[in-house]
């Protein structure tokens with residue numbers, strides 16, 4: 001799988017370890033920044049990662065801020081993005097299986113390293129189930145086209 005990854009200052013400390021985790025599992029990772037823990041605005045990195053994912057069919061994204069909330073709100077403004085704000089293995093698994101999420105968002109200030117690893121693992125290893133979920137996801141994408 002190919003991942004674009006980004007954070008703000010409040011997610012910077014775990015961006016490196018998550019990148020390593022993905023690379024160890026054989027995934028390709030493009031780091032969209034930032035390069036230091038200096039204060040930045042999360043919408044800027046949400047936009048960079050989301051535009052890259054939307055333009056690169058079949059790719060995925062990971063966005064980390066303090067809570068995961070701001071990143072997910074901003075990412076979901078970009079056409080083609082289904083960003084899921086997850087908290088644990090189950091929500092990350094369902095984000096892929098039912099919602100066909102293409103970006104995983106979480107918060108460094110609210111999730112410990114073990115939980116983060118389990119969310120990344122679930123997101124990478126769970127395929128979209130399709131079937132009855134297909135039409136629902138299509139309805140979500142149609143909402144973006146309606147304005």
Ligand code: RB5
Nearest residue numbers: 010065066067068069070
């Ligand atoms: C930064 O202080 C914090 O607001 C940000 O990382 C994020 O949690 C916003 O949703």
